[in-house]
Amino acid sequence: MTLDFEIKNKDSNSLAREGLIDIDGKKIDTPIFMPVGTQATVKALRPEDLKACGASIILANTYHLYLRPGSELIANAGGLHDFMNWDRLILTDSGGFQVFSLSDLNEIKEEGVYFQSHLDGSKHFISPEKSIQIQKDLGADIIMAFDECAPYPADKNYVKESLERTLRWAERCKEEMVGVKDQQLFGIVQGGTYPELRKISARETIKLGFPGYAIGGLSVGEETELMHKMLEVTVPELPESKPRYLMGVGTPEDLIEGVRRGIDMFDCVMPTRIARHGSIYTSQGRITIRNASFSEDFSSPDPECNCYVCRNYSKAYIRHLLNRNEILGVILTSYHNIFFLLDLMAKIRKSINGDYFSDFADKFYSNYLD
Amino acid sequence: MTLDFEIKNKDSNSLAREGLIDIDGKKIDTPIFMPVGTQATVKALRPEDLKACGASIILANTYHLYLRPGSELIANAGGLHDFMNWDRLILTDSGGFQVFSLSDLNEIKEEGVYFQSHLDGSKHFISPEKSIQIQKDLGADIIMAFDECAPYPADKNYVKESLERTLRWAERCKEEMVGVKDQQLFGIVQGGTYPELRKISARETIKLGFPGYAIGGLSVGEETELMHKMLEVTVPELPESKPRYLMGVGTPEDLIEGVRRGIDMFDCVMPTRIARHGSIYTSQGRITIRNASFSEDFSSPDPECNCYVCRNYSKAYIRHLLNRNEILGVILTSYHNIFFLLDLMAKIRKSINGDYFSDFADKFYSNYLD
Numbered sequence: 135m136t137l138d139f140e141i142k143n144k145d146s147n148s149l150a151r152e153g154l155i156d157i158d159g160k161k162i163d164t165p166i167f168m169p170v171g172t173q174a175t176v177k178a179l180r181p182e183d184l185k186a187c188g189a190s191i192i193l194a195n196t197y198h199l200y201l202r203p204g205s206e207l208i209a210n211a212g213g214l215h216d217f218m219n220w221d222r223l224i225l226t227d228s229g230g231f232q233v234f235s236l237s238d239l240n241e242i243k244e245e246g247v248y249f250q251s252h253l254d255g256s257k258h259f260i261s262p263e264k265s266i267q268i269q270k271d272l273g274a275d276i277i278m279a280f281d282e283c284a285p286y287p288a289d290k291n292y293v294k295e296s297l298e299r300t301l302r303w304a305e306r307c308k309e310e311m312v313g314v315k316d317q318q319l320f321g322i323v324q325g326g327t328y329p330e331l332r333k334i335s336a337r338e339t340i341k342l343g344f345p346g347y348a349i350g351g352l353s354v355g356e357e358t359e360l361m362h363k364m365l366e367v368t369v370p371e372l373p374e375s376k377p378r379y380l381m382g383v384g385t386p387e388d389l390i391e392g393v394r395r396g397i398d399m400f401d402c403v404m405p406t407r408i409a410r411h412g413s414i415y416t417s418q419g420r421i422t423i424r425n426a427s428f429s430e431d432f433s434s435p436d437p438e439c440n441c442y443v444c445r446n447y448s449k450a451y452i453r454h455l456l457n458r459n460e461i462l463g464v465i466l467t468s469y470h471n472i473f474f475l476l477d478l479m480a481k482i483r484k485s486i487n488g489d490y491f492s493d494f495a496d497k498f499y500s501n502y503l504d
Numbered sequence: 505m506t507l508d509f510e511i512k513n514k515d516s517n518s519l520a521r522e523g524l525i526d527i528d529g530k531k532i533d534t535p536i537f538m539p540v541g542t543q544a545t546v547k548a549l550r551p552e553d554l555k556a557c558g559a560s561i562i563l564a565n566t567y568h569l570y571l572r573p574g575s576e577l578i579a580n581a582g583g584l585h586d587f588m589n590w591d592r593l594i595l596t597d598s599g600g601f602q603v604f605s606l607s608d609l610n611e612i613k614e615e616g617v618y619f620q621s622h623l624d625g626s627k628h629f630i631s632p633e634k635s636i637q638i639q640k641d642l643g644a645d646i647i648m649a650f651d652e653c654a655p656y657p658a659d660k661n662y663v664k665e666s667l668e669r670t671l672r673w674a675e676r677c678k679e680e681m682v683g684v685k686d687q688q689l690f691g692i693v694q695g696g697t698y699p700e701l702r703k704i705s706a707r708e709t710i711k712l713g714f715p716g717y718a719i720g721g722l723s724v725g726e727e728t729e730l731m732h733k734m735l736e737v738t739v740p741e742l743p744e745s746k747p748r749y750l751m752g753v754g755t756p757e758d759l760i761e762g763v764r765r766g767i768d769m770f771d772c773v774m775p776t777r778i779a780r781h782g783s784i785y786t787s788q789g790r791i792t793i794r795n796a797s798f799s800e801d802f803s804s805p806d807p808e809c810n811c812y813v814c815r816n817y818s819k820a821y822i823r824h825l826l827n828r829n830e831i832l833g834v835i836l837t838s839y840h841n842i843f844f845l846l847d848l849m850a851k852i853r854k855s856i857n858g859d860y861f862s863d864f865a866d867k868f869y870s871n872y873l874d
Contacts, residue, residue, distance in 0.1 A: 174824065178831040181816075203799065203824040211802050211820060219816045429573065432581050446551075446589045450581060454544065454573040461548040461831055 137318045137345040139377050145491040149396030152486040157275050160223050162190045164398040167475045173198050174218040177406045178468040181220045187473040191223035193401045197232030201251050205271035213273030226274040228265045230281045262306040279307040281322040286355045293326035297335045300324050320346040327360050329367040336371035347372050348379040369396040390495050405471035410464050412456045415474040419503040428453045441473035507688045507715040509747050515861040519766030522856040527645050530593050532560045534768040537845045543568050544588040547776045548838040551590045557843040561593035563771045566638055567602030571621050575641035583643030596644040598635045600651045632676040649677040651692040656724045663696035667705045670694050690716040697730050699737040706741035717742050718749040739766040760865050775841035780834050782826045785844040789873040798823045811843035
């Protein structure tokens, strides 16, 4: 099983590109947004919903699934695909990000990370080898190297040490993958907000050789301009012929700006998270549907959207459901937000195909008031 | 618009009957279970799910919708059907039961009931006329007379006074319906657990004349045998030619025993309520899927069930979802439980049609260990 990546079209005015990832016949049109199914479920949605929204690949979180229900249990279920009833592609992260951001009292050593579960305080150790073993149990199609996501802001010396350790860990992850044929391991570029460290990390990660490259450690609190700058220094270092994945990003604007700077893959919990708080993306911008102003608004959530939710329900009804804590409210806002981002990516692909990406972006921004 | 009721088949060994209610071309095969959509949503499910489960009619609660979002708002939305995107039949209760069971400081007068909202303590008054006006705003196909559901246990004198007031209220409800052509008003038999009061209530309610009759005030804490006895004294008083609706009931056993005693319609919040607590009905009895014994049980929730949930998900996965408070867990258990009861009713109808209802019931009980 290999990962083939074909670049189908390039934008004349930016680094945006339209492509096709093919993993053993399962395909991803890029640029793509990957809905996040943290605990083996994209919150509030069913696999059929994700398919109806056009999802070709979803993400699941190694850290969470390792703790509960346990990666062995999922292996016994036949892997994540069988466990969660999803027959399209899955990507798992390495667990690194959550180990650093969620767990208590983590201690980083050369051999790996010692930490306590955020659920019950139990003690655990994840090394590069362990992360790969867990991800083998989970059985996702694309898996990620175990990296350290340095905090922001962080001292330059620390970030340098950290990215060098991440490189050594990446090499150990590659070694742990020897003989594995049905999973594709992506490397991760770190380097904080330091351009030269980003370049070093990119060059050294590429030397190790991966079928795809992720950019980690962004959208962690830094200014948007700084994120854009990091993309601008990092992406040109990455091989043209491999997919580029910007981890944990983002908003509709982030997706457009990432594509403009040459990114092919994105994931983010935001669409389902804001949905649970009653906010939805619309062609006119993000709105909070809980607001009293929508109490007698019987129009569809986004008049320009053609999703299941917008075809069948009004803002007033969804507001009523959310205010009464009815589960259907969250189902509908989650569904719409996932559709919105996947539909945005489909429109972006079309605009690259037709070489009018910049015009598309301008037009999107002129309507979208955030 | 009229309600036509045709009895298609009768069981030889009991009062069970198979029938067809036709309201202006919208049909209900009876006996039927009506899923409860308290706040204009059957909790955790979509209209398409209810249809896939075979629901032909659902119930909504006047008291809740009157308080939030308000019956005028729903009238402005075009009525409940449009508001909640449900184009099949709807029945609304009168609000009486919730006024007595949920609200604070209610005061019963001849003119109606004064009460405080359970949500915010605001003061309200519902009379028979007001209940009908609210139900007109909601626009359900079948609506209910405003009654008092006497508490259990209750003094016989009190129950007698109460049922007499309920009769006077029923008459006022009928008067309020003069000229209404698109809604069917059902009368409600009360009388507590006193056989002669049940008979009086039935006879006097019938004298007023309704297109269908409900039996209220049961399954409110009394022993199952007492409920059966009340059905046995009440049903024979009711006209053969009109549908009989046992309100707020019930469990799979209650449905079978109600049908045996001549009931055509049921509703109950239990299937979705126990689903939210992780319990499901199965052909082998009710199970709590949260239990540790199911942690590595990769079999379907009910091996004899062919619903969407049982075809696609394992007990272990649903348990994982419930334990992690993932919304999909509640969606799946709710879906299965609604399917289970509607499927049970379909099997009951088939057994009456084939004149083997008692055998069907015996076989059901022999597998179903509660």
